[in-house]
Amino acid sequence: MLERLSWTRLLLELALFCFPALLLGLIFGYLSWLLLASVLVALAWNFYNQLKLSHWLWVDRSMTPPPGHGSWEPLFYGLYKMQQRNRHRRRELAILIKRFRSGAESLPDAVVMTTIEGNIFWCNGLAQHLLGFRWPEDNGQHILNLIRYPEFSQYLQQQSFLKPLTLHLNNERFVEFRVMPYSEGQLLMVARDVTQKRQLEGARRNFFANVSHELRTPLTVLQGYLEMMSDEALEGSVRDKALSTMQEQTKRMDGLVKQLLTLSRIETAPSIAMNQKVDIPRILGVLQREAHSLSAGNHQISFRVNEDLQVFGNEDQLHSAVSNLVYNAVNHTPKGTHIEISWQQTPLGAQFQVSDNGPGIAAEHIPRLTERFYRVDKSRSQQTGGSGLGLAIVKHALSHHDSRLEILSDPGIGTRFIFTLPKRLIVPATSIDNKVKMGE
Template sequence: MLDKLSLKSLLLELFIVLIVASVIGFFFHQPAIAIILGLLVLIGWHFRQLLRLSHWLWTDRSMTPPSGRGSWEPLFYGLLLMQQRNKRRRSELRSLIQRFRSGAESLPDALVLVTEEGNIFWCNGLAQHLLGLRWPEDSGQNIQNLLRYPEFSRYLQQRQFTQPLVQALNNGQQMEFRVMPYSDQQWLIVGRDVSQIHQLENMRRNFFANVSHELRTPLTVLQGYLEMMEQGEMPPASQQKALASMQSQTQRMAELVKQLLTLSKIEATPAYEMRQQIDVPHLLEQVYHDATALSEGRHQVICDVDKTLSVRGNEEQLRSALSNLVFNAINHTPTGTTISISWQKTLYGAEFKVSDNGPGIAPEHLSRLTERFYRVDGARSRHSGGSGLGLAIVKHALGHHGSKLRIESQPHQQTVFSFQLSKAHILSEGH
């Protein structure tokens, strides 16, 4: 291992040259000239080493410095060690950058690194997907030229980043932007897709507004009749009519509360309660009797049930799904409609189907039927006692069983509500 260059080694080198030159000069009886020549040789040798170093620094493309002798050996060796250290550091830096980028790619947020002027010098894959950026094509581009939103530009220009900015994009997504200083004169822009949160918040507001409206209507009816009775101005015949209406509104509120509790319970049901053994044919037998009682002979109800087809899941939720689908067909189809109930094994699992030949449903309503409180005909639904929550309950119950509700309707021909449970839910005959 070489030591660093020191004054002692330089003086020793000079002393050796002077001694050798003096000895040579002594033999030729010209010591002064020999010493001068020796110093000139030493200076010329140092000039040569300097030229070698300059050639390596400016011309030679080799990463390894030239080898040296004497006092230049520790210098060249030191340069070699420095090159090796820099090489290791560059390797570590590349590894660190790679780990950073790998970690950034796995984050659930869009990340964009920009200068304070807004020029992009890196972005992750999610930023390319959510914001439409391209990498490395957009390197050096100003982000305000690529995200052309006045609110976003003002947010960057004002440089008040204590609060995030929620920006609606042209594709309908809601993005939440946060900007943080990343390093000297650089910013880290973090974008998160909050479309689902925004949608859930809107659904929550609509839900409470709908619940308030649904409860306010029967309460207003009850309050009006009670005030009339309190004033004693209502004849006996009108009192009987008022009592019947009050009882109907009370039952409507009770049914609404019951449906809300059912929906809340279904949403909170843990996964381990989905392993019950369910005798679906027996459930459908009960649902059939309840449906015929509800119909009071106004509909023809036909059943086609595989008596051996039982499944695994949550019995209470499946009962709610089956009964809501059948009772909806009873409540929302006119007298004389034929309603068919089917529970059969298919190539893909077990299929439940409720079909009717009633007036049907217009196509623009089909995608929204499972929304809470959505009604195709609000006045008719309220008259039949519907809460607007039945299909929402069906949707969540089926979702817990890994299934989806399918709705098909041809106006004045046939309407079909169906779902399918996978083969994994079917119980073998041994069970």
């Protein structure tokens, strides 16, 4: 095994060069000249090995060093081992960098690495998508040239990154920025899209405001009549009116609470198994009787139902969807309106449609109809007890069945509410026939 050089080995090697000269000098004389010649030979031999080393390092660059002898052998071998260690470290560093970049690309946030001055030297793919960076074109760019917002510039200049900065970008997204020192002279910036979080916070605030508003009116009526009853005895028509109004408002609150519970149950329901057979024709048969009773002869209601068309899905959710659409048509159209309910098979799947020839809905209202508590005619909704939750229930129930509600309306002509369940959810006719035979 080779060992590092030592003074002893170098002196022995010099002695080997000088020994022949010493021997010949003792025999033939001219000792000093022979010793000088030996030293020159040793110097030439070292120059030769230096040239070999230089050629290997700068020209050859092969993996293995040239053969060395004497004191040069451990030098060549030592350089070779050092080269192997450096190569191994480079491989480990490359793997580490690859893992870091792979992990950064997998993060759900945009990651940007900059110098302390703000020059970008790396970013992940989400930064390119969320912040509009181009890579590698933006390599070396100053980050303030790409994110041009006064608040962001001030945030970087303050060099106080204890709290995140949230910006409303030009692409209508809310982005939360966090900056932290990464290593000496470098900064790591993490940008997170918090648009959905902001929307949920806004929806929550609107929800509580709407619920408070919806409950305030009936509670005020009940409180007023209860105070009247406590102050004086109500008799006759006044008492009957008070009881009727309180019952009506109590019924309204009860309906609101039931719809809120239904909506909450549908929203929080896990992914449903699409193996339950739902007999929509039977459900529509019950709704037909209820719709005629609710209309009290004020509407012309007709049903066109394919009695053999059943689907797979969640019966409670589909019942909520179709019943809300039917009840809305009866409750929110004027007297004399013709309402048609259809359940038919189409090339796209099983289609349910409720159409009327009522006054229609203005185009600006249609995109918001499925929002909670949104009502086109609030005065009429108060008269009919509408809460603005029915279409929100329909929307979420259909989303669990890979379908969506389509609303078509022309003011003065009428409105159509349509949804189509995918063909894969239709129960095969053979399965229905076998069920009928077993029932017989």
